[in-house]
Amino acid sequence: MDTQKQLDDFQKRIDNGETIEPKDWMPERYRKQLVRMMSQHAHSEIVGMLPEGNWITRAPSLKRKMVLLAKVQDEAGHGLYLYSGTETLGVRRKELIEDYIYGNAKYSSIFNYPTLTYADICVIGWLVDGAAIVNQTMLAKSSYGPYARANLRICKEESFHKKQGYEMLAKMASGTPDQKKMAQDAVNRWWWPTLMMFGPNDSDSPNSAELIKWGVKTKTNDELRQHFVDRSVMEAEAIGITLPDPDLTYNEETGHWDFGDIPWDEFWSVVKGDGPMNRERIKARRKAYEEGEWVRKAAKEYAHKKSLEKAS
Amino acid sequence: MSTFDTIPQTKKEIFTEILLRLADDRLILGHRLSEWAGHGPELEEDLALANIALDMIGHSSALYEYAAKLDNKPDEDHYAYFRDDIDFKNIALVELPKGDFAFTIARQFLFSSFSYFLYKDLTDTIDDEEFNGMLQKHFKEIKYHLRHSREWVLRLGDGTEESRRRIQHAFDELWMYTGEMFEMDKTFELATENRFYTDVLKWQIDWKEFINTTLEEATLIVPDYDQYMFTGARAGRHTEYLGFLLSQMQFLRRSYPDAEWK
Numbered sequence: 001m002d003t004q005k006q007l008d009d010f011q012k013r014i015d016n017g018e019t020i021e022p023k024d025w026m027p028e029r030y031r032k033q034l035v036r037m038m039s040q041h042a043h044s045e046i047v048g049m050l051p052e053g054n055w056i057t058r059a060p061s062l063k064r065k066m067v068l069l070a071k072v073q074d075e076a077g078h079g080l081y082l083y084s085g086t087e088t089l090g091v092r093r094k095e096l097i098e099d100y101i102y103g104n105a106k107y108s109s110i111f112n113y114p115t116l117t118y119a120d121i122c123v124i125g126w127l128v129d130g131a132a133i134v135n136q137t138m139l140a141k142s143s144y145g146p147y148a149r150a151n152l153r154i155c156k157e158e159s160f161h162k163k164q165g166y167e168m169l170a171k172m173a174s175g176t177p178d179q180k181k182m183a184q185d186a187v188n189r190w191w192w193p194t195l196m197m198f199g200p201n202d203s204d205s206p207n208s209a210e211l212i213k214w215g216v217k218t219k220t221n222d223e224l225r226q227h228f229v230d231r232s233v234m235e236a237e238a239i240g241i242t243l244p245d246p247d248l249t250y251n252e253e254t255g256h257w258d259f260g261d262i263p264w265d266e267f268w269s270v271v272k273g274d275g276p277m278n279r280e281r282i283k284a285r286r287k288a289y290e291e292g293e294w295v296r297k298a299a300k301e302y303a304h305k306k307s308l309e310k311a312s
Numbered sequence: 313m314s315t316f317d318t319i320p321q322t323k324k325e326i327f328t329e330i331l332l333r334l335a336d337d338r339l340i341l342g343h344r345l346s347e348w349a350g351h352g353p354e355l356e357e358d359l360a361l362a363n364i365a366l367d368m369i370g371h372s373s374a375l376y377e378y379a380a381k382l383d384n385k386p387d388e389d390h391y392a393y394f395r396d397d398i399d400f401k402n403i404a405l406v407e408l409p410k411g412d413f414a415f416t417i418a419r420q421f422l423f424s425s426f427s428y429f430l431y432k433d434l435t436d437t438i439d440d441e442e443f444n445g446m447l448q449k450h451f452k453e454i455k456y457h458l459r460h461s462r463e464w465v466l467r468l469g470d471g472t473e474e475s476r477r478r479i480q481h482a483f484d485e486l487w488m489y490t491g492e493m494f495e496m497d498k499t500f501e502l503a504t505e506n507r508f509y510t511d512v513l514k515w516q517i518d519w520k521e522f523i524n525t526t527l528e529e530a531t532l533i534v535p536d537y538d539q540y541m542f543t544g545a546r547a548g549r550h551t552e553y554l555g556f557l558l559s560q561m562q563f564l565r566r567s568y569p570d571a572e573w574k
Contacts, residue, residue, distance in 0.1 A: 046350075046355070049349060049350035049358065050350045053349040053350040053351075056346045056347075056349055057343060057346060057347060057560050057561060058560055058561065058563060058564050059564075060393075060564045060565045060568075060571075060573035061389050061393075061565065061573040061574045062339075062369060062372070062373040062376070062388055062389055062392055063373070063574050064573060064574065065346075065369060066366060066369055066370060066373070069346055069349065069362055069365055069366045069369065070366055072349045072350065072362055073349075073358075073359060073362035073363055073366060076355055076358040076359040076362060077359055079355055080355050080356070080359065083355070118564055171572055172571075175571050175572055176568060176570060176571045178568055178571065179568065179571050179572075284350070284351065287351070288350070288351040288352065288353070291353065291412070291413075292352065292353025292354055292357075292413070293353075294472065294474045294475055294478070295353035295354070295357075295413050295468070295475070296353060296354055297471070297472050297474075297475070298467055298468050298471025298472045298474070298475030299467050299471065301471045301472050301475075302466070302467040302468075302470055302471040305470065
């Protein structure tokens, strides 16, 4: 059991803005929350490769094909160092992976939606990565050193992805009638799920207060969401895209954009596994994992043989 | 004479043809590798295969861009998106479906080792500065592709019973598609005379030696070099797989050809 003195000292360090490193003492609950958050973040990067990978072979120009491949490659990289970061907390990558492909561990629900047209790829860059950046910019100041550093690095790459997605969407939105239709349709489908990415309203978010107290997060879900909405309204307007929310109005008093009710029923249903692509995503990851088993075994066996040869 | 057998006449035509042959090989293999994104056996391989795919598509794009300049075509996409399979000049080896990880690795090893010898020779041979500079840049990346696939050939060959069986099977299946790499047709001969290509038969024996050494180290059996070899893909006579690959790759661009997609 963590003693009160330990907890108080830990809280003092957090309040002083110190960074917690892997070898430092930390409350068991803090460790658990971080394992949960970091591994969910890692799983999201990996599952996120699927909806985007869906368009690599069909990308409409060599330039866009390379942009998309590089982006998917970056995501594998993010997954890799987030798993490594999580391993500093005493868990193994294998366990974490098996937790989400066979168990109940979560990943971002946004990836349970399908990418139907190429415009979806642009919108994922603009909105989904844009929302991720808002969240990760905050997490780059997280109290846990390895997680903060991972987010700092991820943010830099995500900003690039967002820029590329937004630019291409702008081209489509001012392109041929077919392109305009695809662009607007994609925004219509992705807008609400993107707002859900910030998590439930503060009043329904059981983890928030604790995470803020420990400096893992510094802003609430609703604060982050509002920041994202304010920014997106301007960005949408600049490229002639309409956000699918008739209630979106500027509030003179608060200086923010008010928005309509988020369909939370849909959110909870997707979180629980009933979304359009949940089963597909898990099936694809499970298939890759199981079909890769003989490869991982061979690599292990080979390394073992080589180490024996070296020793003798 | 069928259109397939048209032999380029002018220097410019010969040069363009070489650029397209090199580019098509790399685009199509890059495409096959890109199919792995998100489906690799481990995260490190998702990263590595996407990286190699990206390099290869990047190489093809640069080669197409140069060809477009010589050939007065709008851009690199013209070649990738607006030609049919009978106009693609890649060898059949690169268009075969990706198969399992062993198949992907064995093919990459065969292709990257050939590319290694080829680019090493070409960078010593090519007079055209822009082309040579491009090849030198790509050569650096090819060295990494070769190292990556060679290490995996060793791991899979000398790993478990299952991995040895799978990679041996892959080499056996792929062998009949290796002949095209060393075919010197009239176009290649003309290009060699003009210093746009090189006589690959000069170092075929060195390539074989390299393959034999690696396969033996991996405890694998080297298939028979004197077996039936597939031929004709460079002249547009492809396998049935290429058409499906292209229909996927080209559909969006061809459906909306007047739209801006870059």
